[in-house]
Amino acid sequence: MRVFAFLIAALTFFASVIAVDIQKSVIITYPQETPDSVLDQAKKAIVEGGGIITHEYNLIKGFAAKCGDKVLDTVSGWGKQYNALVEEDEIVTSL
Template sequence: MRLFAFFLAALSLLIAGVIAVDIQKSVIITYPESTPDSVLDAAKKAIEDGGGIITHEYHLIKGFAAKLGEKVLDEVSALGKTYNAVIEEDQIVSTFQSGN
């Protein structure tokens, strides 16, 4: 009986740990051309420090793509608020409508 109680307690801790994992999102973050490079560097550092990764850096526009958790996304959003950063979820875009 004690073994079963121990097993049940260990299982509940495991489930709680899985629920606490931050959900990763793929996003594209862009800034106006007048934004200092130090702002982008600070955002990239916050993403990497929070366990996220920069998946692509853009050269024609000022910005980058990243995969990061919700908590880090809130922090990066706050960092970019002064410079009007645009943060959008990375998704597939198509020119054709399906079902027609």
């Protein structure tokens, strides 16, 4: 019976590890006429979802963040009305 209880505990642990959302670095930008409240709502959702805001831009309306796919899907959905651009943060090189 103890082996069975240990097996159940181990499977529960591994299931919770697998369920963790993998975080990726993204840049989210909005057109200049987008209300600041939309950006604030997006940043709040990312932080509440376990992500972090890594940079806030001054020249363009947007920010960089590290967050999971689930939160990113939510923020992307909100941004469709304002034509938000969500792109993965990558290193850019010239040829």
